[in-house]
Amino acid sequence: MKKKIPGYDYGECEICDTPMQEKLIKQDFWVKGELIVVEGVPAGVCPQCGKKIVKANVGQWIAKLIKNSARIKKATKISVPTIKFDAKEVKV
């Protein structure tokens, strides 16, 4: 007997028609020049091309969250490598 896969059916990828797999992902957003990372977001991920989709209510929650500056202020801060583009290394 086939086990029923729990969770939401994300259907097939709109780009390459591969069945989407449910995963918890990290999503990053730039809000007013600040990088915000939201962890553990349930999303459908295409194993073929990497396309990600989230459910409408998840998207709405994130949209609200990234406008909530008080909550962002309280969030854990991480440091990320930041490298400035070097025009001496690459001719533009």
Ligand SMILES: [Zn+2]
């Ligand atoms: Zn795809």
